[in-house]
Amino acid sequence: MRGMRGETLTMHAPILASEGFAPVIEAQWASESACCEWATRLAACLRPTLEQGGSVDVSLDGPLGAGKTTFTRHLLRALGVAGRIKSPSYAVVETHELPGFAVHHFDFYRFNDPQEWEDAGFRDLFASPGLRLTEWPDKAAGLLPTPDLKIEIEPVSDTGRRVRLHGLSRAAAPWLEAMAQPAQPLGEPA
Ligand SMILES: Nc1ncnc2c1ncn2[C@@H]1O[C@H](COP(=O)(O)OP(=O)(O)OP(=O)(O)O)[C@@H](O)[C@H]1O
Numbered sequence: 001m002r003g004m005r006g007e008t009l010t011m012h013a014p015i016l017a018s019e020g021f022a023p024v025i026e027a028q029w030a031s032e033s034a035c036c037e038w039a040t041r042l043a044a045c046l047r048p049t050l051e052q053g054g055s056v057d058v059s060l061d062g063p064l065g066a067g068k069t070t071f072t073r074h075l076l077r078a079l080g081v082a083g084r085i086k087s088p089s090y091a092v093v094e095t096h097e098l099p100g101f102a103v104h105h106f107d108f109y110r111f112n113d114p115q116e117w118e119d120a121g122f123r124d125l126f127a128s129p130g131l132r133l134t135e136w137p138d139k140a141a142g143l144l145p146t147p148d149l150k151i152e153i154e155p156v157s158d159t160g161r162r163v164r165l166h167g168l169s170r171a172a173a174p175w176l177e178a179m180a181q182p183a184q185p186l187g188e189p190a
């Protein structure tokens with residue numbers, strides 16, 4: 001199979017498609033290591049913006065157990081978060097401070113009181129620079145801004161996942177272009 005630039009696409013290479021104005025990349029993760037590889041590449045895409053004081057919103061969609069937290073953990077590790085990375089299921093948000101920027105990992109699964117949005121300071125967190133990763137964004141619909149990236153994770157087998165990465169802002173275009181490149185085989189220079 002040939003890609004847009006005439007390159008040969010492997011089974012693991014993402015396919016660049018188009019949905020209206022919003023570009024979309026589709027990929028298959030055969031296992032958690034493919035999830036880790038994707039998260040690591042996305043972290044490298046986002047790092048310059050974050051280190052320059054920018055702000056990035058990523059929403060994660062998919063059913064219970066799809067891999068939203070797992071993907072986020074791999075991304076946070078790749079950005080330099082050390083130690084245990086707790087799931088924010090009960091606290092709604094877990095914040096990680098990295099040199100130069102903060103990461104806020106939200107899980108709105110149990111969020112049902114819009115007053116908490118104000119009381120817990122979520123409005124301020126969403127108005128600050130840094131990275132926000134949001135699981136179950138539909139549970140806070142109407143309060144959340146449109147994300148830069150929307151990631152949909154669909155389980156297709158025990159460890160197989162069909163993944164769609166939507167670019168919803170202008171800032172996302174170069175990240176999608178970079179993510180559309182086939183991954184470098186391990187051990188070879190980028
Ligand atoms: N290809 C894969 N990608 C990601 N996770 C995988 C994959 N294959 C298996 N898994 C496993 O699936 C589980 C995903 O759980 P995780 O907590 O990340 O899901 P979640 O989408 O965050 O669920 P929830 O909606 O409950 O928060 C983990 O145990 C992980 O090891």
Ligand SMILES: [Mg+2]
Pocket residue numbers: 068069070087107135
């Ligand atoms: Mg989760």
